[in-house]
Amino acid sequence: MAYPHPRCYRLWLGAAIACCVLLSTPAFAIDPIPSPAAQQTPPALSPQCDVPAADIAAPAPLPNVTKVLAEHGTLHILAIGSASSAGLGSTAGVKSYPVQISDILESALKGVNVEIANRGVGGEVAQTSADRIRSEVALMKPDLVLWQLGTNDALSRVDPDQFTDVVKTTIEWLRDSGIDVVLVGLQYTSRFAKDESYDAIRQALQKIATDEKVLYVRRYDAMKFIAQTRANLHLMANDNFHLSDLGNQCMAEHVARAMIANLFVKRFRPNPN
Secondary structure, eight states: OOOOOHHHHHHHHHHHHHHHHHHHSOSEEEEOOOOSGGGSOOOOOOGGGOOOGGGTBOOOOOHHHHHHHHTTOOEEEEEEESHHHHTTTSOTTOOOHHHHHHHHHHHHSTTOOEEEEEEEOTTOOHHHHHHHHHHHHHHHOOSEEEEEOSHHHHHTTOOHHHHHHHHHHHHHHHHHTTOEEEEEOOOOOGGGTTOHHHHHHHHHHHHHHHHHTOEEEOHHHHHHHHHHHOTTOOOBOTTSSSBOHHHHHHHHHHHHHHHHHGGGOOEEEEOOO
């Protein structure tokens, strides 16, 4: 067996070591998630509400919520939006989706107290909600805002650019106030599946979430998956517009699972070295 010249061998060895060092040094350092509660496994979805993870939400950090959980404090959530938040369409005695979320979160995040203020108002567009968000935040100082929006803007033919400006401005104001945001999108219904305004607002919401790097619950995608794969299940009430009892349940499960799963999303910061 022929061996390389000692000088060539030293050059080769040095290059190999340098290469290994570069490959083993991360471009970013990871801030660990400090909360024991955040290490809990997200609860399983019920069989009737089960959908692929990609149809629920894309990863996005919830830094303020993670901080609150790390301090073992009470998690204060403001739920705001229109009919879905208010619980219109469900039968008497059925819990609205924000109340169900509170139950799921407290069960999954052991030892954490969750307080949700439901401020849903039927028929509300994003601009009206945005105005109310500012006053509600001043009153209750939440850690997180659950903002269900888009449907009434689409049906009212609100310009997508105007809608985008309102939502982005509000998200940035909340972020500056140290408050996390979860956007909950439009419901899927065959009544408006081919409506251009409906689709335009839905696409606008997706882009807002991507641009602002906030958690966006893809309610339309999740409901559409269930409608196409389990025709015997009815997520909509008889008017084919408001949520049924099962629709409220699935919405709560999907939003809660998205929140819990995204407590695992690590925040990256540039490596100072």
